[in-house]
Amino acid sequence: MHFDLVDLKLFIHIAEASSLTRGAERAHLSLPAASTRIKNLEEQVGVKLLSRTSQGVTLTAPGETLLLHSRRVFQQLEKLTGDLQEYAEGVKGHVRVFANTTAMSEFLPAVLRTYLVNHPDVYVDMHERLSPDIVKAVQEGTVDIGIVAGNVRTDGLEVMPYRRDRLVLATALSHPLAQHKKIDFGATLDYDFIGPPEASAIHGFLKRASADLQRAMRWRIQVSNFEAACRMIEANIGIGVLPEGTARRHAQTMALRIVPLTDEWAVRKLQICVADRQALPLFARKLVDLLVADGIGRLE
Numbered sequence: 628m629h630f631d632l633v634d635l636k637l638f639i640h641i642a643e644a645s646s647l648t649r650g651a652e653r654a655h656l657s658l659p660a661a662s663t664r665i666k667n668l669e670e671q672v673g674v675k676l677l678s679r680t681s682q683g684v685t686l687t688a689p690g691e692t693l694l695l696h697s698r699r700v701f702q703q704l705e706k707l708t709g710d711l712q713e714y715a716e717g718v719k720g721h722v723r724v725f726a727n728t729t730a731m732s733e734f735l736p737a738v739l740r741t742y743l744v745n746h747p748d749v750y751v752d753m754h755e756r757l758s759p760d761i762v763k764a765v766q767e768g769t770v771d772i773g774i775v776a777g778n779v780r781t782d783g784l785e786v787m788p789y790r791r792d793r794l795v796l797a798t799a800l801s802h803p804l805a806q807h808k809k810i811d812f813g814a815t816l817d818y819d820f821i822g823p824p825e826a827s828a829i830h831g832f833l834k835r836a837s838a839d840l841q842r843a844m845r846w847r848i849q850v851s852n853f854e855a856a857c858r859m860i861e862a863n864i865g866i867g868v869l870p871e872g873t874a875r876r877h878a879q880t881m882a883l884r885i886v887p888l889t890d891e892w893a894v895r896k897l898q899i900c901v902a903d904r905q906a907l908p909l910f911a912r913k914l915v916d917l918l919v920a921d922g923i924g925r926l927e
Contacts (some may be wrong), residue, residue: 641661746910758775790896796886816845
């Protein structure tokens with residue numbers, strides 16, 4: 628049975644977009660050409676791969692299997708490119724990384740600076756996500772490296788320890804909660820919060836934590852970054868839950884009070900997860916190695 632790489636890449640695009648039209652656009656093919664390719668592919672394998680509905684397309688069980696293996700095929704091709712990189716100048720690599728909020732803001736900038744200096748021809752595509760979504764993406768093969776926090780299940784993945792992530796409460800010096808030496812998250816929910824954008828991982832995490840308490844957070848203002856949040860907190864417009872490193876760094880130049888949270892989830896161990904470390908392209912394995920080295924001795 629022969630598989631065309633163009634067909635497999637088209638199938639991946641269609642599956643990820645849940646749309647034949649958008650998948651064809653991403654593959655730079657006309658819709659009729661894409662439809663013909665998928666029809667021929669289905670005839671070749673002898674089973675239906677897509678179910679077409681008025682809302683788009685969904686994968687059949689054989690389609691899910693083809694998607695999984697197609698992604699692995701392209702991962703192996705990237706590995707081949709990476710392994711040949713030392714022998715051919717100008718070959719470029721592409722590493723896809725999903726990480727939680729703290730890793731993105733606190734730990735990864737220094738690691739990436741070192742990595743990109745040594746690998747100027749590698750493109751690192753990094754996005755912030757919630758830990759369960761990160762695990763799913765690594766399992767499905769849509770990203771190469773994930774950095775997750777907490778007790779999220781990582782079935783079938785290779786997992787390595789990385790860093791420790793602590794969330795704290797930040798308040799203005801005059802805020803009623805500023806006098807506490809430590810506080811439970813539930814006790815903060817009667818006050819207005821300064822928060823990150825709804826699309827951020829930490830926003831989703833805090834929303835879930837409050838929902839577990841059957842409460843809703845009172846978002847006074849949502850800002851685009853931690854520095855803006857700290858300035859709003861300093862002005863006593865609201866309080867905020869931030870990574871400890873971020874809060875302490877801004878507290879050096881702003882009038883902020885940092886109050887440790889007593890909740891178990893406030894202190895989490897970060898983990899690096901990959902589907903198969905040895906199956907990654909060489910340039911991606913080097914980034915994993917750098918992350919592992921950066922995390923050594925940091926979890927105590």
